[in-house]
Each structure stands twice: as structure tokens, then as C-alpha cells.
Amino acid sequence: MMKTVSVKKQKRRQKVANVFLTIFAILCAVLFLFPTVMTIANSFMTQKEINANYGAMISNFDESEGKKTYISEKLNLKLIPDKVSVEQYKTVLLKSSDYLMKFWNSVILVVPIVLFQIIVACLAAYSFARYRGKLKELLFFLYVILMLMPYQVTLVPNYLVADTLGLLDTRMSIILPGIFAPFSVFLLAKVMRRIPTSFIEAAKLDGAGEVQIFTQICLPLSKSAIFSVVLLLFIDYWNMVEQPLIMLSDSDYHPLSVFLSKINSGDVGLAFAVAVIYMIPTLLMFFYGEDYLVEGIAYSGGIKG
């Protein structure tokens, strides 16, 4: 009798704890979503409303005094626009082609990197997964170390090569090293190593060649992993800042990820709309591929294969 009471008590305590945990989790979630939601909401404000609310961020350069003056001292973060308008989007899309050009810059930097890195990595991963040996393990270890090196280290050799090959100030100086970055080799090799050797042996007995084993067994079985690597790569490179700053001295070639910060102080009225346009590709990928993304992240856990 005593025992059932204490179990009941415990259960009730558990329930109360769960309610608190849920409230806490929802609060956290709101904080996590806040900046993104704010950006989207503000993109539907009119220029006038932006000026009124974010005066302290908008500066006019005063020639006579030689210093910046702000149109007001006020700053007022506001979630819901007084009047929903697509004025910002209209201006960005129809009048100032500059931002669209920068968006295009991002696309032609990121798409080739992702596409070719995946192709190169699938091939290499197959080789790492199928044939193992002392030398191969050592090579794989080298790839892991290279993968873990920060940009501050890898950009120096990248720059020297680009300089030697005369690629500086061209997009190739970013695209080529990007294609051979070892991250996706590492991840896909780990995935392909999980394919049971019995599958491959069976295919071999049926007379399949290496190319057939690769295209008809390994690739289809790794399909979801390949898709999740594509997502991870795209997000990472869509966000690039370090490489363009060093490789491209002409800011006309800069992707929007760098350029956006430069327009912030001038055209705050447009910035929100540009920001939203810039996050649309990654957000769409998130909505349609969240499960792949989660799977991809889970694959990346653990250094050893």
C-alpha cells in the first residue's frame, strides 16, 4: 500500500517536471527562432517604417563635417509591421540589380563546388571503402587531419597555388580548392564501409566489374548519405566569408554572404528583403530535407570509420 502511494507520488512529480521541461524547451525554441523570424517579419515593412524604427543604424555621410551622422538615435526592434508591404522586395528585384548580381555570384561559386566535390568524393570514398591497407589507413588519416585544419592554415597553401597558376581574382581560386576539400570523402567513406562485403562478393560472382559494382551497388545504397552531404556542403559554402575576402580583391565578384554586411549600414530598408532572399535556398533545403540533414550529421559523428 505504502509503495503504490509513493509510486503515484513519483509519477505526479514526474508529470510536473515534464510540464516545466516543456515550457523551458519551448522558450529555448523561441529564442533560437527569434533572429530568423525577426528578419523575415521586418522584410515586409515599408522603407518609412524601417527608417522610423532603425534610425540609429542608418547613417548619412556628411561631406562638410567629414563624419557620419545617423538619421536618429532611435532603435526599436519590432516584430509586426504596421502595414505589410512588398516594397522592399520590389526594389531589390526590379530596381537594384546589384544584389541580384551578388546572389548570382554566390550561386556560381557554390554550385560547382558542391557538384564536383560530390563526384570526386564518391569515387575516392569507394576506393577507401573497398581497398584497405596500412598505406591506405595512413592516407585516410591525412585526409582527416586536413579536414580538421582551419581556414587560417589551409588558405595559405591555397593562395600560393592560385598565385602560381594565375588564378587569383578569378572564381577558380575558390572553386578548385573547394572541389578537393576532404570533408565529403571522409563522410562518404565511412558510409560506404558499412555496405556488407557479401553484397559486393555476390555481384562479383555474377560477373559485375568494378564500375558496375560502384554505380549499381555502392551509389544506390549510399544515396541518402550523398544527399545529406550535399545539404551540409551547400549550407557551409553558402555561408562562405573567408575565401572571397582573400582570393577576390574585386568586390564585384564577392558572394552575397560577404556583401550583405556591407549594405547593412547604407540600405537598411532593403537589407531585410535581401537577407530573406539569401536564406530561401537553405531554408527550402531544410524544409524538404531535414531528415537527411539529421542523418548526415549523425554520420559525421566519430572520427574513426
Add this chain to the structure above:
Amino acid sequence: MRKKVKANKKSRTIKGSERATELTFIAPSLLGVLVFFILPFFVVIYYSIIDNPINKEFVFLDNFKAIIENEAFVLAAKNTTIFSVIAVPLVVVLSLLLALLLDSKIPFKSQLRASFLCPMMVPIASVVLIWQVMFHKNGTVNQIFEIFEAQPVDWLKSNQGMVVVIIMFLWKNLGYNMILFLAAISNIPGDIMEVATLEGAGSIYKFFHLKLRYLSPTILFVTILSLINSFKIFREVYLLTGDYPFDALYMLQHFMNNTFNLLEYQKLSSAAIIMSIVMVVIIGIMFIVEYWFGKDVE
């Protein structure tokens, strides 16, 4: 005898063709890695021990001495270290807590998971404006401070800038790490937990003596991953404050950028080598630790 030789020959030719496919498949990647990373790294080593690319005089450690005494490098290294030492443990602990939160019996799990992952998907450049408004001198955070009659802080132009950057780092990275922990938690054998519950182990005991033991390889992995990501904090700082941040936010990548602009190859090379040595040492320590802990669990 003859038969044996023949068989031997056959197996060797199979091996030969296997070696050929092995090499063909890896060739594009290996070639690219050699050309863009490994070979030029030797040039970097070479540049770090000569006086300049024209004279090519061998100066051994002089460049390294110069870089260690370089004020800007020391400041950048100090700031980056401070940032990493604070931000990495924070992100590891908080993401583990988030994972445990999502592992407990609460509703809306998939919606919560999506919200925690959302910052990872959003380019920093897109939301940087909101962060600027929040931490501006007259911004939202200071307005909240005013309500509680606390001193307003000029966040981005003072030593407190570090706080802003750490918050942004946590915001961006917690989701990814949380997924890694969730995957690891789901791999903990369920029967062990059940036995522990039947034996009357409390949830705190279970967490510290069982779960943490099984999670330790993941904790190490998340730590190293967060450390690597902490070196990317330059992005946030650059987008938030531009080329010339307040001293407390001057990071290693700022130093590298400025040195690239001046084309000082000797400085660049020796700085890159010092950083790569530090990274290799850290990675090495992690491998050793993972080796010991891994043995323990099995």
C-alpha cells in the same frame, strides 16, 4: 609445382587489376589534394625558413621568433584562445543538455528539434542585422537593461563584444552538436539502462555513471568539432563589425587577412605553420584520449 606458379601468377594479376581500379577511383581526389593542399604546404614550410622570396637566404627560426613577438599576432592568438576556451566547453555542455531535453518525455519533439537546428541553416549574413540591432548602444538588450536599471553597455565596441560573439556561436552551433548527442544517446544499449532502473538506480546516478560513460567518445568528438568551428568565429565578427573590430574581437583570421593584404609571405607562412602544429597537437591528444576512453567502454 608448375600449377602453383600459375595460380600465383593469376592471383597476382587480379591483385594488379584491383590496385589499378583502387588508384583510378582515388586519383582525382588525391591529385587535387596534393596540388592544392599538400605540395604547396611544403612551399609554406620553405617560405617560413627563408628571409624573403627574392633573396632566399636561409634564416631558420627567425620568422617564427618575429611572429611570436608580433603584437598583432599575439593579440589575435590571445583573443582566439580566450574565445575558444570559453565557448567550446559551453557549447558542449549546453548541447548535451539540449539533447537530454529532447530525449526526455516531452511533446512537440520534432518541432523543437527543427527550431534548434534552424540557426544552422540560416546564413549569418542574413541575420547579422538583427544581432546588430539587439546589441547596439541603443539597442534592444540595453533597453531591457534600462528596465532593470542596469548600466547600458556598448556591446560591440568594448570588451563585452566577446559575450555577443559567444552567444552567436552558441546559437549557430548548438543544433548540430545536439543531433550528434541524440544519435549517441539512441545508441546506448537499452537493457543496461533497464537493469539499472530495476536495481533502483536514480536518474542522476544513471546519468553520471552510465550515460556519460557511453557518451564519452561523442563528447570528445563534439569538443574537437566545436574547437574547429570556434576558429570560424571570424565570420560572425567580420559581418558584425567589419575589417577593424574592437581590440577584444581581433581574431587570428583578421591577422591573416591583413597579412595577406600586405603580401608578407614570411609572416603568413610561419603563422600558418605555428597554427597547424597547434592543431596537430590538439588532434593528437584527442586521438589518444579517445583511444583510452574507447577501451574503457568496451
